Amino acid sequence: MKVLKAGAAVATAVVLALTATACGGGDKKDGAGDTGASGGTKSDKIAIGIKFDQPGLGLKTPDGKFEGFDVDVATYVAKELGYQPDQIEWKQAVSAERENLISNGDVKFIAATYSINDKRKAKVDFAGPYFLAHQDLLVRADDSSITKVEDLNKKKLCSVTGSTSAQNVKKDLAPEADLQQLPGYSECLTGLENKAVDALTTDDSILAGYAAQEKNKGKFKLVGLKMSNENYGIGLKKGDKELQTKINTALKKMVADGSWDAAVKKNLGPANYKNEPAPQITEGS
CATH class of the missing domain: 3.40.190.10 (Periplasmic binding protein-like II)
Structure with missing residues (x-):
């Protein structure tokens, strides 16, 4: 009887282990690390960094929604990478933390009034630019x-x-x-x-x-002064040329099909803002 009980216990343990593996082994992490540049399946998520406190650009509203030009650009790019809006996990990208979020893999990319400059390019790569501000x-x-x-x-x-x-x-x-x-x-x-x-x-x-x-x-x-040129780019992990190329392709398509211009007018037009035309893509070329 003792032998039979021991055998039953071992069998039960094996079944439990197999069940746990079947339930947990196929789960995807809802972060940036498990989503490829080519997009994902319906169960995948993509983490994207934006500003939460910039009206017209990146804003988290009181009801928990996200809106603004950068949000629209990021949503369009994500769709071209194979992700629907409900697969996007928005993460707050405070200016001082943007490089860390990218290098740590907390986000796949960042669209957050992120001006391209040499100091930042030493730590991350950019796609774009997708907007010229002054x-x-x-x-x-x-x-x-x-x-x-x-x-x-x-x-x-x-x-x-x-x-x-x-x-x-x-x-x-x-x-x-x-x-x-x-x-x-x-x-x-x-x-x-x-x-x-x-x-x-x-x-x-x-x-x-x-x-x-x-x-x-x-x-x-x-007032309409142009005291500086600020080329906004999409920040991504340094060396990820595949993702950079795909984002650049998405940005070009957004301009070509009119979505870029529509997003500018929707988010910034009420201020009678005279935006520059969409800039030429220079990063990665």
């Missing part, structure tokens, strides 16, 4: 006193703490500007509306996104 100024809609950057001298200029945009203005263009640094762009907008500050500076695309919000329509305007 540093600009946002002022009150009824303010005609600021038409060029030099007009900021003796005026209060707002930007977020640590912003290179504001420092560039203060250092090189309007040294007598009274620089006000606040925690976020929303605080700067409140100050601008209340006349506590006279102008807000950062990329024109970001400014247009804020100005296009329903609550801000008609309150602000872009």
Whole structure:
């Protein structure tokens, strides 16, 4: 009897082990590491980094949805890679963490107002660019006193703490500007509306996104200066040439079929934003 009981116990253990293997062995991780550049099956997910706090570009709404131009671009690219919208796992890509998210494999790619420059290219690769922005100024809609950057001298200029945009203005263009640094762009907008500050500076695309919000329509305007060139690219793991090529192909298709232009108008058009044409793809060529 003891022998029979022992045999039964072993058999039961084997069955349990096989059952566990069958249930768990085929599961896919909902991250970037298990999704190939060529896309995936219906059970696969793709992790994509975006901004969560930039209206018109990358915004997580109070009801948990995601919207903006970068979101539309990333969704289009993901579809070309074989993923439907419900297979996308959106991850917040704070500026300072973008390179880490890519190199650690937490995301497959990032579309988050990610300007291409040599310092970043030492750590990650880019596809694109897919958008050309310029540093600009946002002022009150009824303010005609600021038409060029030099007009900021003796005026209060707002930007977020640590912003290179504001420092560039203060250092090189309007040294007598009274620089006000606040925690976020929303605080700067409140100050601008209340006349506590006279102008807000950062990329024109970001400014247009804020100005296009329903609550801000008609309150602000872009001055239309082009103080810098910011080529937004899609960041991806260094050396992944296959993915880079496929994303570039998707971006070209998005421009060709009109989806790119439609996305710009939908997300940034309400601010009367005059965007540049879609830039030529230069990365990976």
